[in-house]
Amino acid sequence: MKLLSLGERKKEKELKKYIVDNKESLYRFAYSYVKNQDDALDIVHDSICKSLTKIDTLKDIGNIKPWIYKIISNCAIDYIRKNKKYVINNDLDLDDSISYDTYENIDLQKALDELPEKYKTIVILRYFEDMKISEIAQVLDENTNTIKTRLYKALNKLKLKLSDDEE
Template sequence: MKQDIRQLLVTTITEKKENYYRLAFSYVKNKEDALDIIQESIKKALISVDKINDSQSINSWVYKIIVHTALDFLRKQKKVTLTDVETLEFFSQGQVDDYQNVDLQKALDELPVKYKSIILLRYFEDLKIEEIAKILEENINTIKTRLYKALELLRIKMD
Protein backbone atom coordinates (compact mmCIF):
# COMPACT_ATOMS: atom_id res chain seq x y z
CA MET A 1 0.00 0.00 0.00
CA LYS A 2 2.72 2.51 0.97
CA GLN A 3 4.70 1.56 -2.14
CA ASP A 4 1.62 2.40 -4.25
CA ILE A 5 1.34 5.81 -2.60
CA ARG A 6 5.06 6.46 -3.14
CA GLN A 7 4.67 5.58 -6.84
CA LEU A 8 1.57 7.78 -7.09
CA LEU A 9 3.53 10.63 -5.51
CA VAL A 10 6.35 10.25 -8.03
CA THR A 11 3.83 10.12 -10.89
CA THR A 12 2.02 13.22 -9.60
CA ILE A 13 5.27 15.17 -9.25
CA THR A 14 6.33 14.16 -12.77
CA GLU A 15 3.00 15.11 -14.33
CA LYS A 16 2.59 18.41 -12.46
CA LYS A 17 6.22 19.56 -12.45
CA GLU A 18 5.53 22.65 -14.58
CA ASN A 19 2.70 23.73 -12.26
CA TYR A 20 4.87 23.23 -9.20
CA TYR A 21 7.75 25.16 -10.76
CA ARG A 22 5.43 28.01 -11.78
CA LEU A 23 4.10 28.25 -8.23
CA ALA A 24 7.59 28.32 -6.71
CA PHE A 25 8.77 30.85 -9.30
CA SER A 26 5.81 33.13 -8.57
CA TYR A 27 7.10 33.48 -5.02
CA VAL A 28 10.81 34.01 -5.64
CA LYS A 29 11.02 35.38 -9.22
CA ASN A 30 14.26 33.55 -9.82
CA LYS A 31 14.83 30.35 -11.78
CA GLU A 32 17.57 28.96 -9.55
CA ASP A 33 15.72 29.70 -6.31
CA ALA A 34 12.50 28.22 -7.70
CA LEU A 35 14.35 25.05 -8.65
CA ASP A 36 15.89 24.91 -5.17
CA ILE A 37 12.43 25.21 -3.63
CA ILE A 38 11.08 22.45 -5.86
CA GLN A 39 14.03 20.22 -5.03
CA GLU A 40 13.64 20.81 -1.30
CA SER A 41 9.87 20.27 -1.53
CA ILE A 42 10.26 16.97 -3.37
CA LYS A 43 12.79 15.85 -0.77
CA LYS A 44 10.37 16.73 2.03
CA ALA A 45 7.52 14.95 0.23
CA LEU A 46 9.53 11.77 -0.30
CA ILE A 47 10.73 11.72 3.29
CA SER A 48 7.23 12.11 4.72
CA VAL A 49 5.29 10.10 2.12
CA ASP A 50 4.29 7.65 4.86
CA LYS A 51 2.11 10.35 6.43
CA ILE A 52 -0.28 10.34 3.45
CA ASN A 53 -3.47 8.49 4.22
CA ASP A 54 -5.64 9.64 1.33
CA SER A 55 -4.16 9.13 -2.12
CA GLN A 56 -6.69 11.61 -3.54
CA SER A 57 -5.06 14.49 -1.71
CA ILE A 58 -1.48 14.00 -2.92
CA ASN A 59 -1.58 16.95 -5.35
CA SER A 60 -2.82 19.45 -2.75
CA TRP A 61 -0.37 17.99 -0.22
CA VAL A 62 2.55 18.69 -2.59
CA TYR A 63 1.21 22.22 -3.24
CA LYS A 64 1.12 22.75 0.53
CA ILE A 65 4.73 21.66 0.89
CA ILE A 66 5.84 23.97 -1.95
CA VAL A 67 4.00 26.97 -0.50
CA HIS A 68 5.48 26.42 2.96
CA THR A 69 8.96 25.85 1.54
CA ALA A 70 8.71 29.02 -0.56
CA LEU A 71 7.53 31.07 2.42
CA ASP A 72 10.36 29.68 4.55
CA PHE A 73 12.81 30.60 1.80
CA LEU A 74 11.46 34.15 1.61
CA ARG A 75 11.68 34.55 5.38
CA LYS A 76 15.31 33.46 5.28
CA GLN A 77 16.16 35.76 2.36
CA LYS A 78 14.49 38.83 3.90
CA LYS A 79 13.11 39.72 0.46
CA VAL A 80 16.29 40.82 -1.32
CA THR A 81 15.43 41.94 -4.85
CA LEU A 82 18.08 41.85 -7.55
CA THR A 83 17.84 43.81 -10.78
CA ASP A 84 18.75 42.26 -14.09
CA VAL A 85 21.25 43.85 -16.52
CA GLU A 86 18.58 44.97 -19.03
CA THR A 87 16.72 46.95 -16.37
CA LEU A 88 19.93 48.61 -15.21
CA GLU A 89 20.82 49.56 -18.79
CA PHE A 90 17.35 50.94 -19.40
CA PHE A 91 17.48 53.23 -16.38
CA SER A 92 21.08 54.23 -16.95
CA GLN A 93 20.16 55.59 -20.41
CA GLY A 94 17.93 58.17 -18.76
CA GLN A 95 14.78 57.05 -20.58
CA VAL A 96 11.54 58.04 -18.92
CA ASP A 97 8.53 55.77 -18.90
CA ASP A 98 5.46 57.96 -19.38
CA TYR A 99 3.00 55.10 -19.07
CA GLN A 100 1.26 54.19 -15.85
CA ASN A 101 2.49 50.94 -14.43
CA VAL A 102 -0.46 48.56 -14.76
CA ASP A 103 1.58 45.40 -14.60
CA LEU A 104 -0.40 42.68 -12.86
CA GLN A 105 2.74 40.90 -11.71
CA LYS A 106 4.03 44.02 -9.97
CA ALA A 107 0.66 44.54 -8.29
CA LEU A 108 0.70 40.90 -7.14
CA ASP A 109 4.21 41.29 -5.76
CA GLU A 110 3.07 44.23 -3.65
CA LEU A 111 0.30 42.21 -1.99
CA PRO A 112 0.92 40.76 1.46
CA VAL A 113 1.87 37.08 1.27
CA LYS A 114 -1.39 35.86 2.80
CA TYR A 115 -3.35 37.46 -0.07
CA LYS A 116 -0.83 36.71 -2.80
CA SER A 117 -0.82 33.00 -1.97
CA ILE A 118 -4.57 32.76 -2.36
CA ILE A 119 -4.59 34.64 -5.69
CA LEU A 120 -1.78 32.46 -7.06
CA LEU A 121 -3.38 29.21 -6.01
CA ARG A 122 -6.89 30.18 -7.12
CA TYR A 123 -6.30 31.90 -10.45
CA PHE A 124 -2.87 30.73 -11.60
CA GLU A 125 -3.05 27.15 -10.36
CA ASP A 126 -6.84 26.89 -10.78
CA LEU A 127 -7.41 25.27 -7.40
CA LYS A 128 -10.76 25.23 -5.63
CA ILE A 129 -11.38 27.22 -2.45
CA GLU A 130 -11.55 23.99 -0.44
CA GLU A 131 -8.14 22.86 -1.75
CA ILE A 132 -6.61 26.26 -0.98
CA ALA A 133 -7.99 26.10 2.56
CA LYS A 134 -6.42 22.68 3.01
CA ILE A 135 -3.06 23.80 1.57
CA LEU A 136 -2.87 26.97 3.67
CA GLU A 137 -4.41 25.27 6.72
CA GLU A 138 -7.12 27.89 7.04
CA ASN A 139 -10.89 27.90 7.38
CA ILE A 140 -12.80 28.00 4.06
CA ASN A 141 -14.54 31.22 5.09
CA THR A 142 -11.19 32.81 5.92
CA ILE A 143 -9.95 31.92 2.43
CA LYS A 144 -13.08 33.39 0.83
CA THR A 145 -12.69 36.61 2.84
CA ARG A 146 -9.00 36.91 1.99
CA LEU A 147 -9.70 36.22 -1.68
CA TYR A 148 -12.28 39.00 -1.76
CA LYS A 149 -9.89 41.36 0.05
CA ALA A 150 -7.00 40.40 -2.26
CA LEU A 151 -9.07 41.10 -5.35
CA GLU A 152 -10.12 44.43 -3.85
CA LEU A 153 -6.48 45.36 -3.15
CA LEU A 154 -5.48 44.35 -6.68
CA ARG A 155 -8.27 46.42 -8.14
CA ILE A 156 -7.08 49.46 -6.15
CA LYS A 157 -3.46 48.93 -7.20
CA MET A 158 -4.39 48.48 -10.85
CA ASP A 159 -6.54 51.66 -10.98
Protein backbone atom coordinates (compact mmCIF):
# COMPACT_ATOMS: atom_id res chain seq x y z
CA MET A 1 0.00 0.00 0.00
CA LYS A 2 1.34 3.39 -1.01
CA LEU A 3 1.68 6.05 1.67
CA LEU A 4 0.11 9.36 0.75
CA SER A 5 1.75 12.68 1.43
CA LEU A 6 -0.14 15.32 3.40
CA GLY A 7 -1.05 17.11 0.14
CA GLU A 8 -2.28 13.88 -1.44
CA ARG A 9 -4.37 13.04 1.64
CA LYS A 10 -5.97 16.49 1.40
CA LYS A 11 -6.69 15.92 -2.32
CA GLU A 12 -8.12 12.48 -1.55
CA LYS A 13 -10.41 13.94 1.11
CA GLU A 14 -11.62 16.64 -1.30
CA LEU A 15 -12.09 14.06 -4.06
CA LYS A 16 -14.18 11.81 -1.80
CA LYS A 17 -16.30 14.79 -0.75
CA TYR A 18 -16.79 15.80 -4.40
CA ILE A 19 -17.79 12.25 -5.36
CA VAL A 20 -20.33 12.00 -2.55
CA ASP A 21 -21.76 15.47 -3.25
CA ASN A 22 -22.03 14.85 -7.00
CA LYS A 23 -22.76 11.14 -7.30
CA GLU A 24 -25.97 11.64 -9.29
CA SER A 25 -24.25 13.88 -11.85
CA LEU A 26 -21.36 11.45 -12.23
CA TYR A 27 -23.83 8.60 -12.74
CA ARG A 28 -25.87 10.61 -15.28
CA PHE A 29 -22.73 11.38 -17.24
CA ALA A 30 -21.70 7.72 -17.37
CA TYR A 31 -25.29 6.75 -18.24
CA SER A 32 -25.26 9.19 -21.17
CA TYR A 33 -22.64 6.97 -22.78
CA VAL A 34 -24.09 3.50 -22.19
CA LYS A 35 -27.82 4.01 -21.54
CA ASN A 36 -27.79 1.14 -19.05
CA GLN A 37 -28.03 1.50 -15.26
CA ASP A 38 -25.77 -1.40 -14.31
CA ASP A 39 -23.10 -0.52 -16.84
CA ALA A 40 -23.17 3.15 -15.81
CA LEU A 41 -22.72 2.11 -12.17
CA ASP A 42 -19.79 -0.11 -13.17
CA ILE A 43 -18.20 2.78 -15.05
CA VAL A 44 -18.62 5.15 -12.10
CA HIS A 45 -17.19 2.52 -9.74
CA ASP A 46 -14.17 1.93 -11.99
CA SER A 47 -13.68 5.68 -12.35
CA ILE A 48 -13.72 6.22 -8.60
CA CYS A 49 -11.19 3.42 -8.09
CA LYS A 50 -8.93 4.87 -10.79
CA SER A 51 -9.23 8.39 -9.44
CA LEU A 52 -8.32 7.29 -5.93
CA THR A 53 -5.30 5.32 -7.12
CA LYS A 54 -4.15 8.17 -9.39
CA ILE A 55 -4.79 11.02 -6.95
CA ASP A 56 -1.14 12.03 -7.29
CA THR A 57 -1.79 13.04 -10.93
CA LEU A 58 -4.30 15.70 -9.84
CA LYS A 59 -2.24 18.88 -9.96
CA ASP A 60 -4.75 21.33 -8.50
CA ILE A 61 -7.64 20.61 -6.11
CA GLY A 62 -9.66 23.25 -7.97
CA ASN A 63 -9.65 21.02 -11.05
CA ILE A 64 -11.36 18.01 -9.45
CA LYS A 65 -14.52 18.37 -11.56
CA PRO A 66 -12.94 18.26 -15.04
CA TRP A 67 -10.38 15.70 -13.83
CA ILE A 68 -13.01 13.19 -12.57
CA TYR A 69 -15.24 13.75 -15.62
CA LYS A 70 -12.28 13.03 -17.88
CA ILE A 71 -11.68 9.77 -16.02
CA ILE A 72 -15.37 8.82 -16.35
CA SER A 73 -15.35 9.68 -20.05
CA ASN A 74 -12.25 7.56 -20.65
CA CYS A 75 -13.64 4.65 -18.60
CA ALA A 76 -16.94 4.81 -20.50
CA ILE A 77 -15.21 4.80 -23.87
CA ASP A 78 -12.98 1.91 -22.78
CA TYR A 79 -16.03 0.03 -21.50
CA ILE A 80 -17.87 0.49 -24.79
CA ARG A 81 -14.82 -0.64 -26.80
CA LYS A 82 -14.40 -3.74 -24.67
CA ASN A 83 -18.06 -4.71 -24.76
CA LYS A 84 -19.03 -3.60 -28.28
CA LYS A 85 -22.67 -4.16 -27.48
CA TYR A 86 -23.90 -0.61 -27.74
CA VAL A 87 -25.94 0.02 -30.83
CA ILE A 88 -28.39 2.89 -30.85
CA ASN A 89 -31.89 1.60 -31.51
CA ASN A 90 -34.55 4.26 -31.39
CA ASP A 91 -37.37 1.87 -32.30
CA LEU A 92 -37.67 0.23 -28.90
CA ASP A 93 -40.80 -1.74 -28.10
CA LEU A 94 -41.35 -0.57 -24.54
CA ASP A 95 -43.35 -2.68 -22.14
CA ASP A 96 -46.26 -0.57 -20.86
CA SER A 97 -46.30 -2.38 -17.51
CA ILE A 98 -42.82 -1.08 -16.63
CA SER A 99 -42.37 2.51 -15.53
CA TYR A 100 -39.58 4.35 -17.32
CA ASP A 101 -38.04 7.73 -16.65
CA THR A 102 -40.06 10.34 -18.45
CA TYR A 103 -38.39 13.26 -20.14
CA GLU A 104 -40.07 16.59 -20.57
CA ASN A 105 -38.82 16.75 -24.13
CA ILE A 106 -38.35 13.27 -25.59
CA ASP A 107 -37.61 14.82 -29.01
CA LEU A 108 -34.63 16.66 -27.52
CA GLN A 109 -33.36 13.45 -25.90
CA LYS A 110 -33.73 11.56 -29.18
CA ALA A 111 -31.99 14.31 -31.17
CA LEU A 112 -29.19 14.42 -28.60
CA ASP A 113 -28.72 10.65 -28.81
CA GLU A 114 -28.39 10.92 -32.59
CA LEU A 115 -25.57 13.46 -32.41
CA PRO A 116 -22.04 12.19 -33.06
CA GLU A 117 -20.26 11.45 -29.77
CA LYS A 118 -17.85 14.41 -30.03
CA TYR A 119 -20.81 16.82 -30.13
CA LYS A 120 -23.08 14.98 -27.72
CA THR A 121 -20.47 14.91 -24.95
CA ILE A 122 -19.90 18.66 -25.20
CA VAL A 123 -23.64 19.44 -25.04
CA ILE A 124 -24.11 17.13 -22.04
CA LEU A 125 -21.16 18.62 -20.16
CA ARG A 126 -22.16 22.21 -20.95
CA TYR A 127 -25.92 22.13 -20.40
CA PHE A 128 -26.62 19.10 -18.23
CA GLU A 129 -23.49 19.17 -16.05
CA ASP A 130 -23.13 22.97 -16.15
CA MET A 131 -19.44 22.97 -17.01
CA LYS A 132 -17.57 25.97 -18.35
CA ILE A 133 -16.04 25.81 -21.82
CA SER A 134 -12.55 25.77 -20.27
CA GLU A 135 -13.48 22.79 -18.06
CA ILE A 136 -14.88 20.89 -21.04
CA ALA A 137 -11.66 21.59 -22.93
CA GLN A 138 -9.73 20.06 -20.02
CA VAL A 139 -11.96 17.00 -19.89
CA LEU A 140 -11.66 16.36 -23.62
CA ASP A 141 -8.04 17.49 -24.05
CA GLU A 142 -9.05 20.00 -26.69
CA ASN A 143 -8.50 23.68 -27.36
CA THR A 144 -11.25 25.96 -26.00
CA ASN A 145 -11.90 27.32 -29.50
CA THR A 146 -12.41 23.76 -30.76
CA ILE A 147 -14.94 23.19 -27.97
CA LYS A 148 -16.76 26.43 -28.82
CA THR A 149 -16.91 25.47 -32.51
CA ARG A 150 -18.19 21.97 -31.76
CA LEU A 151 -20.77 23.30 -29.31
CA TYR A 152 -22.01 25.77 -31.93
CA LYS A 153 -22.21 23.00 -34.56
CA ALA A 154 -23.94 20.66 -32.10
CA LEU A 155 -26.56 23.25 -31.24
CA ASN A 156 -27.18 23.92 -34.94
CA LYS A 157 -27.55 20.18 -35.60
CA LEU A 158 -30.00 19.89 -32.69
CA LYS A 159 -31.94 22.91 -33.92
CA LEU A 160 -32.18 21.45 -37.43
CA LYS A 161 -33.16 18.01 -36.14
CA LEU A 162 -35.83 19.43 -33.82
CA SER A 163 -37.25 21.73 -36.51
CA ASP A 164 -37.36 18.79 -38.99
CA ASP A 165 -39.28 16.73 -36.41
CA GLU A 166 -41.89 19.48 -36.01
CA GLU A 167 -42.75 19.47 -39.72
